Amino acid sequence: MAGIPEEEKKGPGEEEVEKQTEAQMHRARVNDYVAIALALGMVLLLWFLQWMGLY
């Protein structure tokens, strides 16, 4: 990678790169949503089970 000039890297298919980063951003967002759902769900579940007196 070190040998490739900066210009060439961005040059062709700049749109594609754009798309990719957009996809990455979307993925990051989705990851966040899933993580929040997973973690908050877990937290609430554990809290609820304790409240029920299961452990």
Next chain:
Amino acid sequence: MIRGSSLFCMQEVNVFFQKYYPKMCYEMFRRKIFIIGFIAFCLMSFSSLSAGEDNPRGLDPWRDATYMPELGGLVNRTLRNQYGQKRDLAECIVLRRSYIKDGKAYVAAGGLYYASDTSYDARPFMRDPFLILGEHAYLLRLKTEKVVKKHVKVKVKDKALVDPSGYRIWYDFATDHYEKPYGEFAFISPSGGWPHEWPITTSFPGPPEVRKINLKSGIHPQLRDFFMTNAYIYGATKLIAENITGKEAVFTVEYPHIKEAIFSFDRPYVVNIKQETFRWYGTKRIYASWKKEGILVEVRNWTGKKVLASKVLKPATQQEYKVANQDDLCLTDLNLGIHIELIVDPSWYKGSDFAPWANDVPYGWKEGTISFAIYDDLIKLEDGKPWPRDKRYIVRLEPNLETGMLKRLVLENRDPFVLSNENPKYDGPVKISEFWDRKYFTVVAKDFEKDVVHNSYVRDSFFRRTDNLVLWKDGRENIDFFIGMSPLVVSVMEDTFLMRLADPSYGVPVVKSRFTSFPKVIPNAKWFAPDPTAAFVPKMKGFVRKYVRNRKRQRFVASEALVIRRSYVDYRKRKIIIPPGGLYYSTRNSRNIRPGEPFYFLGKKAYLLRFKSYLVVKRNFRVDLWKEMPMGDGNPIFWQDVPLGDGSKAMRYMGSKIIWGRPVAELRITKYSGNNWGANILVAPGFKSYLDIDKGALEEGSSCSQDPDYFFPSEFSEGATYLIPKWVSPDFVEIKEMGTPGMNSFTFTYNKPRKVVLEEGEEIPLGKYMLKAKHIDPKNKQVTLILKNTSGVIVAQKTLGPFDKDLYDTLPQYAPSQQKIMMYYKDVQIDVDIPADLEKGEVTLWLATGAMSFERDKPWPDDPRFMVRPDVCGHCYQLNEVILDNKDPIVLDGENNTFTGLGGYFKIVVDDFDGEAINAWHIEDRFGRKTPNLAQYPRDNLDVMVGVNGTTESFLRGTLLQRLAYREIWRLSGE
């Protein structure tokens, strides 16, 4: 391990601790342990050592021995036998009585041992599990005998050898009643373990005499008789006193001895038998055929032509008396390496941890099943003989002194050894393993200087090691240690436990609570002990611990303590709750307080003047086996204490067991403070008992018998407490009659009584009154005193005496005799100085003013939130302890976070409470001294013990193993 009545009549005085405690601080303490501990111990044990004996067997490690709870390779496991009974197995390694000289550490023969312990005992035909150097094994057979030793002499405080193998009798201490001596004794096994302390005397009537008492239920005056046995009978062990004085005791001892044990290292192969034909076992055929007297079992070779072994067997069942007929019940051939039992109904196995390799019976099928249980991988161990894999070690098979069955396997070094910088290692015994017979551990000591060692540790068979056992920089003068979470430590370390736990070098250990959704809630905390993980604050200035002397110049330690028990956090309401009786102040002396003796009460020196105690009798009642019946969440909802008499004590059926087919009950009296009364109430009618002791041969030597003679008390009595059972079963005990002392009130003064000598007719002022010796009668040995008020009116008159032999024979404990030497009116009291010499026509008196009386279960006048609970000695009716406890629940929370008790004598301050966890709290004494934060790690209760007195001491002893272990964890890490 349960300290006998020491808790009571003569509180075990840890001389060391008391003497050095107040001045103890970090560095000084260490040096002190070093020098004084060493010297004191040398002096103490020189009585035995100087007799040309350096046998460490039966003795404990030196005082500064390191305790380490864990070494990777040492196993702690709970397994079940084939009847589903739990057996807690534990291993430990101990090194004792070593010393360092000229850069070398010397360990005597028997100084280093490995011990494997089971929680109760292991018997044949039960598949009782055992650990042998880390491997699971099952006990198959035992060969036992009885040993009798006559005229064993033991001096007080000494541990006299009964047998060179290491059995010893320990005369722990002597005390007296009616000025006649009795002592507390323990019978020690070679490993240093012992079950209980036993009170024995030759001066009083024995337990069988209590059958004559026969009193109605209710309150009775004190009995004149004091009961105590001259022969402690404990199942298979007997300690028969020939003579006991305050200085020395002579005994005849009978105890069980295990000669030989056979174990299997493998689970059995269980397969139901087929009559008149065979089952395959490896390359062998096992035949079974019906005979009149049993089932003929034959082991034949693979062709079935050659009989390798044969025997007529009867099926083994759970009844343990069958142990006596071991030969009829199993076929054991060590050459073939095979052991066969016939067992009935293998469905028993469902409760067992180790299902057999094969079980040819469908689950739950019960009818007519007789199965082979075939064991291989056998090993025979003989007591006193070398360990089969390593001649450097000797096997010791220690019996449970009660049942005579196997309690402990000990492997000890046969020859003395020396460790030095050049030769720093000594290997432990070689273990028997499926895949690699290897040394089980290695003791290493290096970096020796002239008299000290700096580095010493133990490695296990997989090369894991302990931390350096020399805990301080200046090194140590021996390499003693105790490693492992074995209950054996409790009896082995008995002498030093208090000093260990109260060692202030590491501050006050606070253990993290295990938070639970269901805190343990009880309505009243009486009879309960504090949380086992409660912090222990050994020293606080506001709680007195001082010497006091009585009129005879005898010295006692008077000490106060504060205990909080069974407190909890109601996290849904965000409150901390201390239930009624959950917070108490306790004061007591190292011995019971007799009239005239000083003690400390709320920080001030007080003098006990008199008390009202009595005998409480309860007839025809039943005690269920004690269980905290837990709900699913582990919360106790029911327990079966039976309150006794005035309700300050309770009866508890602590343990039941079956010995030789009969139930044996162990009961305890639980005191208000939550401690057990010292005496272990062992009753088992139907066995041979006290009256049979002299029958049967008590010949010196040993006799081989599979049929042990069991002796158990058919009635219990110790001092003033007695119990006559009607029926003993494993689940409950029906009691015909039981009596124990109670106390209604006590009187003391803060003014020191003064001593005066009066001649006949002489008059002196006493408080608001004038006291006159009206008549002194040397002939009848009587004195008549009168008390006049300021206007000269006689308000009280009493003739004291006669001061005759009968009086002196029953003093100081007998209440009617006490009355004969005292006179009181309102706030004054006059005692005659004993012995009274009236020949010169004068009498010596002790005059006390400012007397205050307090009644049991009444509010404490200065702080009515507290109730007065005097506690009486179960032996001698004297005042044992005064407790002041909270009448109503104490509720603390974030806002209301301070509780000041007993006029500012102490203060409980919750500094940080989040509604669930207590993150910071402390106690302040009357001088404003604070404890460190008692919740450095979050706690879910306020349970605590402050100060050392008999009460906290026995709580500590009860949780010794855990406490020693978490001290170590506390020392080593942040958590």
Next chain:
Amino acid sequence: MTKKSSMWSTLPGFRESLPGLLALIIIGIFCELPGLPWPITVHNLLHYIDQVLPPIYGEGLFTDLLHFNYVVISLGVGILIRNVVGVPRSWEKGLSYYSVFLHAGIIMLGSQYLLRDMVKLGTLTIIIMVVFVFGSAALLIFLGRLLKLNDSLSGILAAGFSMCGVTAAVATAPMIRAKSEQLAYAIAATVSFGIFCLIGLPYLGRLFGISQYSFGVISATAVPNSAQVIATGYMYGFEAGKVAGFVNIGRIVLIPAGALFIYFTAMTREVLGGEKLNIWQTVKERFPIYVLGFVVVWAANCFHFFPKPAVFAMNKVMIWFFTLSFVGLGLQTKLSDIRKAGIRGAIVGYLAGSIKLVLAVVVIVILMKHGYME
């Protein structure tokens, strides 16, 4: 609608991510997932080695002194597998789930901190803690800029060196978009710096005649990793070890605040210097929303919404999440990338760490001299 569906479509499907996820779980099990009765784990192996080696002041080499906790172990195992054996392509989709686990873990991390744990320490200690945490974070970011360090790297180093090392770095990493190799780099730097402290700090302490209590405070201020903090304390004395342990809790509590501080300090240059955008807008656009989840859980915990038993259970689940995510992260980290990060980061970290250490000693010696500290 279309946008939304396209957003969700970026999530790899179940079937294609299955191999990777399975790999995570299986490797995770071998690293050790708490509560699972499975004895053959890397954690147990290290623990065994610790028991074989002579303990140093009661501390094991790997688990305590080198701070090999679940994060380090799982990351290390992941990196080892990636760089020694290699990772098949079919795992890639599944491995990309690591960030889900990471964020979920961080959210649950909120349940482990209680602001009121600080209260115990006393005002002076709290002030020292707060000043040193934020001060050293700022200092490190400043030094990073001076030496032209990547923002994410200086951010994560700041987290590691100013708070309690590994955990803080982990909590901060996704916020400042630190790459896995940067995280590994930061962890290596903090742990190695901790070892120097472990050896050097007690000498300094004896040189200045620092009391046990003050030394405990110093080690909790200056040494990065929790386990090393306590070990350093013990090197000096029992009392110091105890104090260090307790004071360290105060610093752990500051992780959430510290992480946010670093996020705003480290990320502002890019925002301000680069495109000259409104800060608020950038924050709105690029702020990782899972942080909100973290804040919610943390706040709920500070208000004592979760009883202790639930908190303990959450801790276990959190370790599961972290183990899975760090195995995934490790499996995507090339050693060559770490090497590429160069020595400069370490220099910055060490420099800032040393400055902090010296300042801590100086401040506390002064406080001691004037009788403000025991």
